[in-house]
Amino acid sequence: MTDLHKEFENSRFYHEARIDRRSADLLIGLSAGVVADGHITQQEAEFLENWISTNVAHLDDPVINLLYRRLSDMLADGVLDADESVELLAILRSFAGLSAARPGATGNAFTAPANLPLCVPAPELEWDGRLFVFTGVMAYGPRKACEALVTERGGQIGPGVSKKIHYLVIGTVGNEQWLHSTYGTKIKKAVELREAGAEISIISEDHWQRALFG
Known part of the structure; x- marks a missing residue:
């Protein structure tokens, strides 16, 4: 106005x-x-x-x-x-500031994710033949554009989180209450697989962008 x-x-x-x-x-x-x-x-x-x-x-x-x-x-x-x-x-x-589980305003709109179960230290990314899955909203741009950057470097895009996935990339823009958010189910599943011994790395978009652009 x-x-x-x-x-x-x-x-x-x-x-x-x-x-x-x-x-x-x-x-x-x-x-x-x-x-x-x-x-x-x-x-x-x-x-x-x-x-x-x-x-x-x-x-x-x-x-x-x-x-x-x-x-x-x-x-x-x-x-x-x-x-x-x-x-x-x-x-x-x-x-x-909404979630799928409880569609009511929370006041946490577009805050950076906090307390995420990221791998520490963050792994060095490999591309050729590696499977990536994205979750959350990427600050870089639309999901398709992010996926294109991976495939251009020889990586592949997985259909969902499974023990075959190598990297789960969490978008920078998201609700800090990730466990209850619309994309938190992917993170939760990745954590469970990682704890069960699967070689899946949970990484931030910032780390993913640094690997791409330095």
């Missing part, structure tokens, strides 16, 4: 910063409403992209920018396909 005519700039209650904050809060509410039925339609994605562009894109907030960029990339070809819809659902749930 922008005070186009400067009507509120001298008001103690409706100054620009307060208007911007309310707009950002409203975006969280809109996101929660859109994901309520567990599915994102083309029309809903287009509505959110337009609403962000009109109301909050000027805030230069890194989290909002990330959401806006992902929406723009997904809709660039004019079609929100099934994979993009699933990824956008996860992004919006995280942004709104």
Whole structure:
């Protein structure tokens, strides 16, 4: 929401910063409403992209920018396909601080994952013939783009977490309550396999990016 005519700039209650904050809060509410039925339609994605562009894109907030960029990339070809819809659902749930188990606002929207069961020390990554699985929302970009970086280096993408997987990469953007989050089931399964002796490494997106780009 922008005070186009400067009507509120001298008001103690409706100054620009307060208007911007309310707009950002409203975006969280809109996101929660859109994901309520567990599915994102083309029309809903287009509505959110337009609403962000009109109301909050000027805030230069890194989290909002990330959401806006992902929406723009997904809709660039004019079609929100099934994979993009699933990824956008996860992004919006995280942004709104929601989980699949308990769809209510938590106030932890888009915080970096904490207390994750990452391998310590983090392993040196190998690519050729290695199986990777991604979970959570990747700060680098869409899941397909991340997977492409792996396959370009000779790696492979696994269909899910199993004892055959070599690396589970956890996206930087996620809810810190990972055990109860929509992507926490993959992490939990990987931990169980690792404790049972499987050679699966749980790594952060930061470590994965350093291995790629130095």
